[in-house]
Amino acid sequence: MIEITENDISIEEVINKIKHESVGAIVTFLGTVRGFSNNKQVKRLEIDAYKEMAIEKMIDIKEETLKKFEVEKITIIHRIGKLNITENIVLIAVAGSHRKQAFRACEYIINELKKIVPIWKLEITKNGKCWK
Amino acid sequence: MGDTMKIKIKFFASIREIVGKNEIEIEINSNTKVGDVIENLKLQFPKLKKVESTTIIVLNHNIANLDKEVKEGDVLALFPPVSGG
Numbered sequence: 001m002i003e004i005t006e007n008d009i010s011i012e013e014v015i016n017k018i019k020h021e022s023v024g025a026i027v028t029f030l031g032t033v034r035g036f037s038n039n040k041q042v043k044r045l046e047i048d049a050y051k052e053m054a055i056e057k058m059i060d061i062k063e064e065t066l067k068k069f070e071v072e073k074i075t076i077i078h079r080i081g082k083l084n085i086t087e088n089i090v091l092i093a094v095a096g097s098h099r100k101q102a103f104r105a106c107e108y109i110i111n112e113l114k115k116i117v118p119i120w121k122l123e124i125t126k127n128g129k130c131w132k
Numbered sequence: 133m134g135d136t137m138k139i140k141i142k143f144f145a146s147i148r149e150i151v152g153k154n155e156i157e158i159e160i161n162s163n164t165k166v167g168d169v170i171e172n173l174k175l176q177f178p179k180l181k182k183v184e185s186t187t188i189i190v191l192n193h194n195i196a197n198l199d200k201e202v203k204e205g206d207v208l209a210l211f212p213p214v215s216g217g
Binding site: 031047048049050052053054056057078089090110113114115116117118119120121122131132 | 142144145146148190193209211212214215216217
């Protein structure tokens with residue numbers, strides 16, 4: 001599943017959807033809003049995306065990952081909109097038969113996402129706003 | 133014969149703030165290249181020149197080749213380096 005949403009992400013729901021009799025390991029990465037950035041206190045994030053292109057690139061990353069690693073199912077969900085501190089930003093869940101490939105695939109996905117998916121974070125601090 | 137065509141240009145994040153618009157539609161001559169469109173944008177929005185070196189230009193969801201000719205219905209997008217995840 002690949003999704004961009006303004007709604008919060010249910011980790012339990014995502015995991016339940018990718019469980020399967022052939023799956024022995026599910027590895028997840030959850031990105032959350034940190035309260036500090038460059039020694040400044042962050043009040044909230046505003047996340048913007050070029051949605052159509054972001055979905056396309058997330059699908060590309062998923063397809064590449066399925067080819068590179070022995071894993072079975074991949075879910076990538078990224079939020080957009082206004083997020084407060086500690087809120088969920090992105091969830092990646094990878095299901096595979098064994099953990100080694102699932103861990104590697106999950107790390108690969110988040111690294112690729114950060115390089116190529118057109119999503120941006122606007123940090124709101126007491127000193128103003130700054131695009132990361 | 134001077135055919136014209138319409139393309140859309142989308143702006144995101146800090147580029148959107150500089151330009152002050154989410155999106156524009158422009159009418160241009162056929163045989164116009166991506167690079168020509170960008171030069172015209174810099175004339176229309178001079179503040180874009182300051183961020184030129186870090187602005188990513190995308191044509192139909194892929195990194196644009198400035199020498200490529202645009203076609204009717206193409207979508208260009210300009211944005212800063214991505215920061216998702």
